[in-house]
Amino acid sequence: xxxxxxxxxxxxxxxxxxxxxxxxxxxxxxxxxxxxxxxxxxxxxxxxxxxxxxxxxxxxxxxxxxxxxxxxxxxxxxxxxxxxxxxxxxxxxxxxxxxxxxxxxxxxxxxxxxxxxxxxxxxxxxxxxxxxxxxxxxxxxxxxxxxxxxxxxxxxxxxxxxxxxxxxxxxxxxxxxxxxxxxxxxxxxxxxxxxxxxxxxxxxxxxxxxxxxxxxxxxxxxxxx
Amino acid sequence: xxxxxxxxxxxxxxxxxxxxxxxxxxxxxxxxxxxxxxxxxxxxxxxxxxxxxxxxxxxxxxxxxxxxxxxxxxxxxxxxxxxxxxxxxxxxxxxxxxxxxxxxxxxxxxxxxxxxxxxxxxxxxxxxxxxxxxxxxxxxxxxxxxxxxxxxxxxxxxxxxxxxxxxxxxxxxxxxxxxxxxxxxxxxxxxxxxxxxxxxxxxxxxxxxxxxxxxxxxxxxxxxxxxxxxxxxxxxxxxxxxxxxxxxxxxxxxxxxxxxxxxxxxxxxxxxxxxxxxxxxxxxxxxxxxxxxxxxxxxxxxxxxxxxxxxxxxxxxxxxxxxxxxxxxxxxxxxxxxxxxxxxxxxxxxxxxxxxxxxxxxxxxxxxxxxxxxxxxxxxxxxxxxxxxxxxxxxxxxxxxxxxxxxxxxxxxxxxxxxxxxxxxxxxxxxxxxxxxxxxxxxxxxxxxxxxxxxxxxxxxxxxxxxxxxxxxxxxxxxxxxxxxxxxxxxxxxxxxxxxxxxxxxxxxxxxxxxxxxxxxxxxxxxxxxxxxxxxxxxxxxxxxxxxxxxxxxxxxxxxxxxxxxxxxxxxxxxxxxxxxxxxxxxxxxxxxxxxxxxxxxxxxxxxxxxxxxxxxxxxxxxxxxxxxxxxxxxxxxxxxxxxxxxxxxxxxxxxxxxxxxxxxxxxxxxxxxxxxxxxxxxxxxxxxxxxxxxxxxxxxxxxxxxxxxxxxxxxxxxxxxxxxxxxxxxxxxxxxxxxxxxxx
Numbered sequence: 001x002x003x004x005x006x007x008x009x010x011x012x013x014x015x016x017x018x019x020x021x022x023x024x025x026x027x028x029x030x031x032x033x034x035x036x037x038x039x040x041x042x043x044x045x046x047x048x049x050x051x052x053x054x055x056x057x058x059x060x061x062x063x064x065x066x067x068x069x070x071x072x073x074x075x076x077x078x079x080x081x082x083x084x085x086x087x088x089x090x091x092x093x094x095x096x097x098x099x100x101x102x103x104x105x106x107x108x109x110x111x112x113x114x115x116x117x118x119x120x121x122x123x124x125x126x127x128x129x130x131x132x133x134x135x136x137x138x139x140x141x142x143x144x145x146x147x148x149x150x151x152x153x154x155x156x157x158x159x160x161x162x163x164x165x166x167x168x169x170x171x172x173x174x175x176x177x178x179x180x181x182x183x184x185x186x187x188x189x190x191x192x193x194x195x196x197x198x199x200x201x202x203x204x205x206x207x208x209x210x211x212x213x214x215x216x217x218x219x220x221x222x223x224x225x
Numbered sequence: 226x227x228x229x230x231x232x233x234x235x236x237x238x239x240x241x242x243x244x245x246x247x248x249x250x251x252x253x254x255x256x257x258x259x260x261x262x263x264x265x266x267x268x269x270x271x272x273x274x275x276x277x278x279x280x281x282x283x284x285x286x287x288x289x290x291x292x293x294x295x296x297x298x299x300x301x302x303x304x305x306x307x308x309x310x311x312x313x314x315x316x317x318x319x320x321x322x323x324x325x326x327x328x329x330x331x332x333x334x335x336x337x338x339x340x341x342x343x344x345x346x347x348x349x350x351x352x353x354x355x356x357x358x359x360x361x362x363x364x365x366x367x368x369x370x371x372x373x374x375x376x377x378x379x380x381x382x383x384x385x386x387x388x389x390x391x392x393x394x395x396x397x398x399x400x401x402x403x404x405x406x407x408x409x410x411x412x413x414x415x416x417x418x419x420x421x422x423x424x425x426x427x428x429x430x431x432x433x434x435x436x437x438x439x440x441x442x443x444x445x446x447x448x449x450x451x452x453x454x455x456x457x458x459x460x461x462x463x464x465x466x467x468x469x470x471x472x473x474x475x476x477x478x479x480x481x482x483x484x485x486x487x488x489x490x491x492x493x494x495x496x497x498x499x500x501x502x503x504x505x506x507x508x509x510x511x512x513x514x515x516x517x518x519x520x521x522x523x524x525x526x527x528x529x530x531x532x533x534x535x536x537x538x539x540x541x542x543x544x545x546x547x548x549x550x551x552x553x554x555x556x557x558x559x560x561x562x563x564x565x566x567x568x569x570x571x572x573x574x575x576x577x578x579x580x581x582x583x584x585x586x587x588x589x590x591x592x593x594x595x596x597x598x599x600x601x602x603x604x605x606x607x608x609x610x611x612x613x614x615x616x617x618x619x620x621x622x623x624x625x626x627x628x629x630x631x632x633x634x635x636x637x638x639x640x641x642x643x644x645x646x647x648x649x650x651x652x653x654x655x656x657x658x659x660x661x662x663x664x665x666x667x668x669x670x671x672x673x674x675x676x677x678x679x680x681x682x683x684x685x686x687x688x689x690x691x692x693x694x695x696x697x698x699x700x701x702x703x704x705x706x707x708x709x710x711x712x713x714x715x716x717x718x719x720x721x722x723x724x725x726x727x728x729x730x731x732x733x734x735x736x737x738x739x740x741x742x743x744x745x746x747x748x749x750x751x752x753x754x755x756x757x758x759x760x761x762x763x764x765x766x767x768x769x770x771x772x773x774x775x776x777x778x779x780x781x782x783x784x785x786x787x788x789x790x791x792x793x794x795x796x797x798x799x800x801x802x803x804x805x806x807x808x809x810x811x812x813x814x815x816x817x818x819x820x821x822x823x824x825x826x827x828x829x830x831x832x833x834x835x836x837x838x839x840x841x842x843x844x845x846x847x848x849x850x851x852x853x854x855x856x857x858x859x860x861x862x863x864x865x866x867x868x869x870x871x872x873x874x875x876x877x878x879x880x881x882x883x884x885x886x887x888x889x890x891x892x893x894x895x896x897x898x899x900x901x902x903x904x905x906x907x908x909x910x911x912x913x914x915x916x917x918x919x920x921x922x923x924x925x926x927x928x929x930x931x932x933x934x935x936x937x938x939x940x941x942x943x944x945x946x947x948x949x950x951x952x953x954x955x956x957x958x959x960x961x962x963x964x965x966x967x968x969x970x
Contacts (some may be wrong), residue, residue: 009472009473009560009561010383010469012383012384012385012472012650012651013385013650014648015651016651016652019652019668020652023668042680049650049883050385051382051383051385051468051469051472053384053469054383054467054468054469054470055469056469067352109375109645110378110645110646110647111644111645112382112643112644112645112646112647112648112649113644140647141382141647141649141650143382169887180912194649196652197649197652199652200652201782202655202666202780202781202782203649203652203653203654203655203666204652205648
């Protein structure tokens with residue numbers, strides 16, 4: 001599987017995602033500049049963390065207009081795998097690829113720390129190698145990670161098994177402890193915690209491989225009968 | 226505008242300094258020229274009071290590639306790699322406007338690093354405030370702390386550099402004058418080093434980055450004066466930072482450097498366009514001619530005076546090879562940044578500033594950058610307000626004292642602060658905030674960098690020379706405890722008004738102590754910053770030198786400071802210490818329990834210290850200890866408690882055998898001591914014997930309790946979780962602003 005990591009001006013976890021995929025998981029991974037109108041021949045695309053376009057106005061609000069996001073939308077519509085991490089999750093909600101929104105943390109402060117999480121569903125290309133209910137510890141690092149949506153949307157997400165990750169300790173005030181969700185097609189996922197920061201035993205442990213390992217092997221599983 | 230004595234004084238130039246200007250120019254300066262001299266000859270830019278003493282510092286070793294005088298020091302770390310690092314203060318702006326003052330402090334030091342060609346990979350901060358619970362000033366101090374921390378977080382997090390460590394201290398002396406010292410470190414290959422030199426007559430001078438506005442005019446002169454009531458009106462002097470712009474500038478500069486078209490580069494920091502032009506010209510022995518009409522401007526109608534003195538952030542000055550400018554412009558266009566040619570390098574050694582062809586300033590670059598006045602200011606004996614003797618120490622409840630110390634703002638966990646910083650971005654942080662030393666790996670190599678920041682205003686208030694030596698020793702010890710070999714130093718000297726002989730004496734003594742210790746521990750000084758006039762309404766801060774020391778080690782999972790499991794032997798490497806009574810007055814115990822300061826700082830035997838450090842490095846490297854933690858502020862009892870605050874709440878059963886009175890035994894801060902836990906005590910004893918240092922077995926780790934006895938007398942007895950709770954949440958309680966956890970909506 002070939003992966004692409006989008007680089008917006010202001011992305012700052014782009015290299016971390018690239019390193020985790022290409023060095024820790026040894027998969028061919030390329031960086032895709034924000035003004036590319038095409039994603040090339042990648043099988044999955046990562047929208048990394050950071051402060052795209054300075055996150056002026058609202059997080060992700062400017063990024064959704066970038067040429068590369070038009071390509072990401074087409075790619076997602078055609079069933080391509082898209083993983084938005086942190087700022088990438090914010091971009092995906094702004095672009096309408098995922099429901100709900102991410103607003104300022106309930107305590108109005110940036111928070112960086114490892115948090116306990118629970119894998120809610122394994123029925124996704126991003127968690128198929130994890131166990132249902134598996135406990136993960138992944139770092140968060142965000143000022144605007146409080147997930148909100150209307151009750152109907154939240155009920156629907158739960159009814160359709162589209163909540164992928166929940167916080168064990170809610171670090172930002174997210175509704176129903178939601179840390180990561182899927183789109184209806186289950187090929188687009190957004191999550192606030194950083195799996196790429198937990199893909200190496202030297203730094204942050206290896207719990208992030210439950211997500212990234214699933215992703216890079218998603219093609220393999222899909223081709224099985 | 227006519228140059229009158231009042232105008233000269235408003236530029237903080239003395240009559241004799243003005244005479245020197247007349248002599249250097251051979252005529253009366255224009256107002257623009259006067260402004261340029263005013264900032265370049267300010268204490269902040271010229272180091273005029275400290276320079277002759279800074280010469281005493283050791284600056285060379287086989288590791289040093291670039292010593293003081295450039296934008297940052299550079300040292301070799303092997304494998305063709307080098308690191309650039311430096312510390313700088315943003316004290317005055319942070320008092321006037323805490324958020325932007327601190328944010329632009331981070332921005333400024335980051336530019337100093339990437340202007341050398343290095344990609345910043347770590348930031349640390351040393352911050353000092355007045356007490357949070359002071360009934361008179363506490364609320365203001367809380368606001369300043371919150372502003373400074375969010376400012377640092379805002380800039381560093383968005384820029385994408387991890388804030389991996391630092392220190393935070395609260396002391397009455399910083400009430401009207403907080404200290405914000407920011408350290409940054411970057412990594413690059415030897416062949417990627419760039420210098421701030423405007424070489425090659427005929428080459429183009431290029432302005433890149435943010436547009437110039439009216440912000441920050443006179444920032445450098447502001448930082449060179451004491452605070453008075455009028456300072457409150459200086460808010461417009463504080464610059465506003467844009468970390469997104471800086472991130473783009475970083476990427477564009479590093480990419481532009483790869484074109485090979487760039488000859489020299491320097492950031493526009495204090496005194497902006499002025500300092501970058503004349504310093505780059507001066508270093509290369511060339512002149513620079515610019516025309517301000519080409520400078521990208523944020524607002525219309527700016528005068529040459531304003532443009533030359535603006536301290537708008539996120540700007541760079543580049544010199545590019547003639548004919549290759551377009552290669553540079555193309556890179557900046559890609560990143561959506563302004564980059565325009567504003568002038569040329571000339572052969573006459575002068576800074577010539579024009580606007581639409583009309584000359585407004587013409588000054589020899591050397592006169593500005595190198596011929597600033599240097600003062601050998603008179604000094605007497607260091608200001609000292611503390612008595613030599615203190616009260617008789619007697620405690621009825623040592624466990625309660627320990628809790629009080631663990632809850633004190635200086636010693637409690639700084640989690641509330643560092644969880645607002647992204648300390649992991651770039652995925653290199655092996656040891657982050659809360660460790661004795663931060664450790665950052667360099668990907669693609671087997672090398673990691675360890676770094677620590679240390680200061681101690683209390684020790685230095687008692688004896689600036691010995692206090693400074695203790696700080697260097699402690700900083701090296703912090704690195705050694707992590708297994709790293711210390712190799713070089715940067716320093717930030719924060720003092721009061723150097724025109725007062727008793728303050729000047731503090732400065733001189735401190736610099737001489739720094740020189741002696743850095744020579745002894747073989748950690749030459751490669752750069753730094755001097756911040757003087759840290760006084761408000763005539764009250765100076767404690768003399769506060771802050772040192773940042775960096776070292777290298779092999780990349781591996783760090784052993785960490787906390788106990789790993791029950792049943793390990795606890796050893797005090799270096800022994801229990803032999804303090805004199807009067808050496809107890811600078812301790813955190815004296816501060817937290819008695820609210821007093823007296824006596825002398827702890828005595829330091831540098832030879833012994835060096836052997837202790839060599840021992841711990843060897844033990845860590847060979848994997849013979851399970852944990853290692855420096856015994857520092859708060860002494861043995863606090864260090865032991867901190868060792869218990871790991872994820873599993875492992876405690877300790879300690880039995881001491883000492884003639885010292887219990888209060889001193891538990892809480893004295895004698896240096897050269899490290900607490901280790903090990904499964905193989907004989908290896909530790911044998912390493913200690915070999916290096917001729919004491920190693921005292923003091924107890925064993927156990928589940929969930931901390932018990933300390935001296936010769937059967939019970940001194941401390943507490944559950945670990947009880948101590949940990951106090952230590953963990955104390956800062957939040959002091960701020961009346963609990964961090965919100967577990968909000969299930």
